Amino acid sequence: MKRYPQILLTILAAGAASAVVVAGLFIGAYYYLEPSVPEAAELRELEIQEPLQIYTRDGRLMAEFGERKRTPVDYDEFPPLLIKAVVATEDEHFWDHPGIDYRGVIRGAITELTSDRRVGGSTITQQLPRALEVTSRAGLSSGFDRFVNKYREMILAVRIEREFTKEEILGLYLNTALMGGRNYGMASAARTYFGKGLSELTVSETAILAGILQSPNNWNPLASPANATTRRSYVLRRMRETGAIDEQQYAIAIAEPIVSRNFGSQTQVEAPYVEEMVRAEMLKRFGEGAQTAGLKVTTSVDSRLQAAANRAMRDRLLAYDEDHGYRGPLARVELPGDGANAEPAAGESIAHDPEALRVLLEDAPPSLLDYETAVVLTAGEGDGQVFFAEHGVQTVGLDAVEWAARFITDDVVGEKPKTVADVLRPGDVVRFRRRLDGGWRLAQIPEVQGAFVAIDPFDGAIVALTGGFDFFLSNYNRATQARRQPGSSFKPFVYSAAFENGFTPASVVTDAPLDLGYQAALERVWRPENYGGKYFGPSRLREALLESMNSVLVRVLQTIGVPAAVEHVKRFGFDDTAVPKDLSLALGSGGVAPVDLAAGYAAFANGGYRVEHYFIDRVTTAGGELLYAARPAICAECNTPPETPTSVEAKTEELVADATELYPRQHAAERVISARNAFLIADMLRDNVVRGSGARARRELGRNDLAGKTGTTNEGRDTWFVGFNTNLVGAAWVGFDDQNRPLGASEQGSRTALPMWIGFMSEALAGTAERTLARPPGIVEYRIDPATGRIASDRRPDGIFEKFDIDHLPEREPDDLFSDPLNALEPGAEARPSSGEPIH
Numbered sequence: 050m051k052r053y054p055q056i057l058l059t060i061l062a063a064g065a066a067s068a069v070v071v072a073g074l075f076i077g078a079y080y081y082l083e084p085s086v087p088e089a090a091e092l093r094e095l096e097i098q099e100p101l102q103i104y105t106r107d108g109r110l111m112a113e114f115g116e117r118k119r120t121p122v123d124y125d126e127f128p129p130l131l132i133k134a135v136v137a138t139e140d141e142h143f144w145d146h147p148g149i150d151y152r153g154v155i156r157g158a159i160t161e162l163t164s165d166r167r168v169g170g171s172t173i174t175q176q177l178p179r180a181l182e183v184t185s186r187a188g189l190s191s192g193f194d195r196f197v198n199k200y201r202e203m204i205l206a207v208r209i210e211r212e213f214t215k216e217e218i219l220g221l222y223l224n225t226a227l228m229g230g231r232n233y234g235m236a237s238a239a240r241t242y243f244g245k246g247l248s249e250l251t252v253s254e255t256a257i258l259a260g261i262l263q264s265p266n267n268w269n270p271l272a273s274p275a276n277a278t279t280r281r282s283y284v285l286r287r288m289r290e291t292g293a294i295d296e297q298q299y300a301i302a303i304a305e306p307i308v309s310r311n312f313g314s315q316t317q318v319e320a321p322y323v324e325e326m327v328r329a330e331m332l333k334r335f336g337e338g339a340q341t342a343g344l345k346v347t348t349s350v351d352s353r354l355q356a357a358a359n360r361a362m363r364d365r366l367l368a369y370d371e372d373h374g375y376r377g378p379l380a381r382v383e384l385p386g387d388g389a390n391a392e393p394a395a396g397e398s399i400a401h402d403p404e405a406l407r408v409l410l411e412d413a414p415p416s417l418l419d420y421e422t423a424v425v426l427t428a429g430e431g432d433g434q435v436f437f438a439e440h441g442v443q444t445v446g447l448d449a450v451e452w453a454a455r456f457i458t459d460d461v462v463g464e465k466p467k468t469v470a471d472v473l474r475p476g477d478v479v480r481f482r483r484r485l486d487g488g489w490r491l492a493q494i495p496e497v498q499g500a501f502v503a504i505d506p507f508d509g510a511i512v513a514l515t516g517g518f519d520f521f522l523s524n525y526n527r528a529t530q531a532r533r534q535p536g537s538s539f540k541p542f543v544y545s546a547a548f549e550n551g552f553t554p555a556s557v558v559t560d561a562p563l564d565l566g567y568q569a570a571l572e573r574v575w576r577p578e579n580y581g582g583k584y585f586g587p588s589r590l591r592e593a594l595l596e597s598m599n600s601v602l603v604r605v606l607q608t609i610g611v612p613a614a615v616e617h618v619k620r621f622g623f624d625d626t627a628v629p630k631d632l633s634l635a636l637g638s639g640g641v642a643p644v645d646l647a648a649g650y651a652a653f654a655n656g657g658y659r660v661e662h663y664f665i666d667r668v669t670t671a672g673g674e675l676l677y678a679a680r681p682a683i684c685a686e687c688n689t690p691p692e693t694p695t696s697v698e699a700k701t702e703e704l705v706a707d708a709t710e711l712y713p714r715q716h717a718a719e720r721v722i723s724a725r726n727a728f729l730i731a732d733m734l735r736d737n738v739v740r741g742s743g744a745r746a747r748r749e750l751g752r753n754d755l756a757g758k759t760g761t762t763n764e765g766r767d768t769w770f771v772g773f774n775t776n777l778v779g780a781a782w783v784g785f786d787d788q789n790r791p792l793g794a795s796e797q798g799s800r801t802a803l804p805m806w807i808g809f810m811s812e813a814l815a816g817t818a819e820r821t822l823a824r825p826p827g828i829v830e831y832r833i834d835p836a837t838g839r840i841a842s843d844r845r846p847d848g849i850f851e852k853f854d855i856d857h858l859p860e861r862e863p864d865d866l867f868s869d870p871l872n873a874l875e876p877g878a879e880a881r882p883s884s885g886e887p888i889h
Contacts, residue, residue: 105350110318120236131223135173252302256285256288261280318356319355321521334677353812355512357513372462374463381476421483422438425473451466453472497784498784511644535760536767539646543605547590549722550608554852559586561586563600579598585598648662652721656686684717728828749811755772757771757806760802766784769781776817781806828855
């Protein structure tokens with residue numbers, strides 16, 4: 050019996066010794082690891098990575114850039130039920146423990162020692178450094194490694210609890226925890242998985258979010274609705290057990306179906322070309338960290354106008370592409386099965402193995418955008434059958450292919466198809482698009498490209514921009530990067546130079562063939578010709594612009610001199626590439642981007658001021674601090690709406706010109722042409738929309754305040770229309786990226802580019818009042834002889850009215866031209882200014 054106390058003492062002594070050894074090991078480990086554990090206060094200095102967010106001027110989200118989608122919110126914005134769900138599931142004793150839950154540690158250790166299963170045991174406080182990437186678990190495969198890492202977490206957790214309040218800890222955790230995919234934080238996850246804000250979540254959705262935390266990429270509803278359902282059941286049970294919800298709430302939530310749907314970032318505007326412009330500019334200004342610093346960029350883009358530009362661009366290019374014919378199938382394949390490529394007899398069909406067809410389509414050109422790839426199974430007179438991997442067998446009728454006349458060249462197409470078999474054959478791999486009525490339409494991705502940009506002439510703000518048919522097929526931004534020949538759309542700038550040098554809209558110049566011989570600047574013999582080879586003889590400049598008479602403007606340029614014209618045209622903001630220093634300047638032979646051409650036309654729309662185009666209004670930090678605000682030069686005297694009075698200062702040298710300059714003041718734009726010059730050009734361009742190449746715009750839009758000019762280069766390689774009223778300037782371009790490929794002999798700016806401009810303006814100007822440029826002092830109106838351009842005699846019966854700058858008036862024809870009484874006006878004829886007096 051005496052031996053039992055000795056054994057007991059021995060056991061107690063051994064236990065005590067072991068405890069001392071373990072304690073010593075823990076204490077030694079603490080002092081060994083403690084220097085390598087960061088101070089908790091350092092966490093306050095950590096910047097939580099947030100994506101770069103880009104918004105329209107009217108506050109709609111355009112895009113997010115960055116590896117992580119995160120939307121931090123204040124602790125008070127987290128619903129109390131979500132907090133209870135997370136605590137009940139992740140750390141039941143969170144509000145009581147000092148950072149370490151010893152019960153959970155012991156339970157986890159026993160489980161790992163007695164089984165191969167790894168379990169949690171970490172508190173929310175311990176998990177926080179992982180969410181902030183202060184510690185890492187990567188590569189920890191051995192038990193010893195896991196022990197070391199866990200011990201470091203414990204040390205740091207205790208420090209965090211001393212530094213932060215419980216609310217701060219939980220707020221940081223809920224804002225930074227991985228929630229599956231690129232989503233970090235509860236707010237981002239709620240938007241992605243449910244399309245809701247945190248305050249809108251149901252009990253079921255709250256439980257799903259809380260359940261994701263343990264295994265984000267496995268338990269989110271997009272990865273596995275089944276796993277999400279299982280995990281939700283556990284969370285709801287824990288919420289019920291802890292009193293967070295009652296039995297009725299539990300029953301309703303457990304019965305709610307889980308829908309697997311990606312709501313993404315809920316972008317509200319499609320403007321990928323602008324988004325990339327912004328991203329590049331932010332990297333240039335703020336460095337590589339711009340995409341993760343939570344910057345919020347407000348652009349000058351208007352969401353309504355951007356949507357209109359997208360539609361106008363897409364509709365125009367699709368229409369051009371269909372007008373020029375069907376280029377044939379993407380590929381040809383052998384259908385599976387005996388005789389599968391043969392046509393079935395009337396009333397019969399050929400059975401195909403769906404899985405075999407899906408395998409066949411795996412090697413075919415893929416579906417792109419809203420174009421879905423299919424293989425043709427049958428094609429008859431009235432209909433045919435095609436197979437889609439996603440939709441199975443579908444029937445298409447003649448209406449699906451009726452547009453698809455065979456493409457021969459850019460100028461020639463075959464006959465319009467009369468049957469489905471005229472277009473499709475079994476084994477063709479083709480693409481279709483859904484129609485609005487749910488049917489299918491044979492489709493091909495256009496080879497032609499385009500660009501459209503709209504600018505506010507008041508300050509140069511880009512309110513809409515699209516640089517091609519689709520950014521994800523080609524991110525080359527033709528609106529800003531393509532330097533294409535503007536053709537006749539550039540002529541208004543040369544006419545403006547002519548008016549400054551004494552010419553008037555009534556000046557008469559001969560329109561006849563020109564042979565200028567060898568031109569050293571062009572390094573060739575040059576014989577400029579009119580489109581179609583038609584000439585008009587002696588012509589007034591108003592008519593010359595209306596009919597795009599090339600020889601007239603070349604003769605005008607010879608008269609005023611190329612250097613004078615170059616100096617004048619460059620005032621509009623064009624560089625050497627856009628303004629060649631030779632006579633070809635008259636025909637728009639330089640290279641200009643659509644955005645620069647639109648900005649140049651803004652001077653005609655606003656009364657003579659040069660405005661610089663821009664696309665970023667302001668940049669703020671995630672916390673709302675202003676980093677940058679645009680300071681556009683504005684035209685102080687242009688047609689500013691009375692509800693937005695503007696106060697400007699004269700432009701002076703900047704003492705501070707930095708991206709971080711706060712509270713910028715507006716300054717006046719530079720006047721580059723006189724108000725009279727701008728008015729006369731705008732008036733002639735308005736005439737072009739009334740009765741010239743832009744007349745379709747007036748017919749379809751039914752407005753009288755529109756002005757503009759078409760442009761077509763040799764063989765139709767570039768087609769343009771640039772037009773405006775006093776509120777908006779729009780430039781449309783259509784062409785191929787291959788500058789040697791013409792659009793077709795019949796394609797002109799009025800046929801190819803103008804419809805895009807009309808499509809945009811029909812939405813942009815809908816419901817707005819007509820506004821033309823105010824007539825400035827010094828513009829007078831005289832009756833002229835239409836043949837000579839001279840101010841008409843009082844006796845002339847066929848005079849017409851023309852507008853002039855009072856400082857540049859033509860001669861007056863003598864009255865004795867009409868000495869014959871038979872030519873004099875009869876009593877009661879229309880009253881006209883006597884003795885050449887102008888109408889002001």
